[in-house]
Amino acid sequence: MQLSPRAPGFVANPYPAYAAIHRHGEAVFWEEYGHWCFAGYDIVNLLLRDKRFGRQITHVASRAELGLAEPAPHLSAFDAVEAHSLLELEPPAHTRLRTLVNRAFVARQVEQMRPEIATLADRLIDTFIADGGVELLSRYAEIIPVTVIARMLGIAEDMAPHLLDWSHRMVRMYTFARDEAVEIDANAAARDFASFIRDEIAQRRANPDDDLISLMLTRSARDGEILGDDEIVSTAILLLNAGHEATVHQIGNAVATILEFGLCPRAMFADRQTTALAIEEMMRFDPPLHMFTRYALTDCEPVPGVSLRKGETIGLLLAAANRDPRRFPDPGNFIANRTEGTHLAFGAGIHFCLGAPLARLELQIALPALFARLPSHPRLATTPQRRDAYHFRGLTELQLVWDQ
Known part of the structure; x- marks a missing residue:
């Protein structure tokens, strides 16, 4: 398949391309990326869990053996953060770190945050x-998740602009065909972000509190584990980056879907049950993360006709899997009460999104609150423009207007 991830038509709407892949099979060699990509729901779900694949590769083979270049000096700060990131680790390091952090994100723990998230949403709407109008991303969608994660980590809320700036600059590293200027800027952001978190760690070590940074320092000792400062820095940055980037774009994508398709928020968000179903359909229909990559840890043939060598990359097209007609009938149609099964917007396997319960709760509060509070049904003031940032699908801005 030859298709630039930066082609304007694809950026605006990748779903026709996914539909074409489904018509011809479940795997495609994407020329621009130079690796095989998988689009079928069943195979993507399987490969997310398949232990023959992983996010790391140098733990099973040397760079020389794989023909990989040495790390770039101008990315040293960024690479240092990534080196201990939950998203990039494999067992046993991943298991150990995730076990220590996971307790703060289980559903019953997250549910206790419902009142304060609702209060935050109402305060922002006020x-x-x-x-009579608003740019929703900067005034609402960005602020909710970054504020919630900052509170969980015990970071002052007035740091939110800096957290967002560092995060946005780091996340640009995952865009297609990035240039060296992006890399240098992302490295600078990672350096400043890490320095800030190290200062926070020092403060908690001197004066522990009940926030997540303090818990990462104290729980490790209680469990007989030692979390190093580098691990805490990487984990805090991952939680801040992943904890708001995806939710921001999912709120924007969901609001755009509701307004562009003329959906009825009152019916979708009538109660908690209908809201929960509608939110799951939002994530299936137009999720923020479209590709998740893994390395082949051994020579293998995941599907007939696709032979992989150890060290090769594969792309798992999560958003395409969510539009697989063999799994979801009429996949291009938004069905608020759809019950065919679980989408893959949060991934699967050991790298299933740690913050999924929190993201769901934020969406279940932020979207109904917005449409319930505005004095009339809002309208799009301008046509939403998509970010040129595949694998992450989101909007550059979302301008709404409404009658007073």
Whole structure:
């Protein structure tokens, strides 16, 4: 398949391309990426869990053996953060670190945050409800998740602009055909972000509290484990980056879907049950993460006709899997009460999104609150423009207007 991830038509709407892949099979060699990609629901679900694949590769083979270049000096700070990231680790390191962090994100723990998230959403809506319009991403969608994660980590809320800036610059590293300027800027952001978190760690070590950074310092000792500062830095940055980037884009994508398709928020968000179903369909229909890559840890043939050598990359097209007609009938149609099965927007296997319960809760609060509070059904002031940032699908801005 030859298709630039930066082609304007694809950026605006990748789903026709996914549909074409489904018509011809479940795997395609994507020329621009130079590796095989998988789009079928069953195979993507399987490969997310398959222990023959992983996010790391140098733990089973040397760079020389794989023909990989040595790490770039101008990315040393960024690579140092990634070296201990849960998203990039494999067992046993991944198991150990995730076990220590997971307790803060289990559903019953997260549910206790419902009142404060609802209060935050209402407070933000109060700041623009009388204006007759708003740029929703910067005034609402960004602020909710970054504030919630900052509170969990015990970071002052007035640091949010800096956290967002560092995060946005680091996440650009995952865009297609990035240039050296992006890399240098991402490295600088990673260096400053890490320095800030190290200062936070020092403060908690001197004066522990009940926040997540303190717990990462104290629980490790209680469990007989030692979490190093580098691990805590990487984990805190991952939680801040992943904890708001995906949710911001999912809120934006969901609001755009509702307005572009003329859906009825009152019916979708009538109660917690209908809201929960509608949110799951939002994530299936237009999720923020479209590709998740893994390395082949051994020579293998995951599907007939696709032979992989150890060290090769594969792309798992999560959003395409969510539109697989063999799994989801009429996949291009938004069905608020769809019950065919679980989508893959959060991934699967050991790298299933740690923050999924929190992301679900934020969406279940933020979207109903917005449509319930605005004085009339909002409208799009301009056509939403998509970010040129595949694998992450989101909007550059979302301008809404409404009658007073």
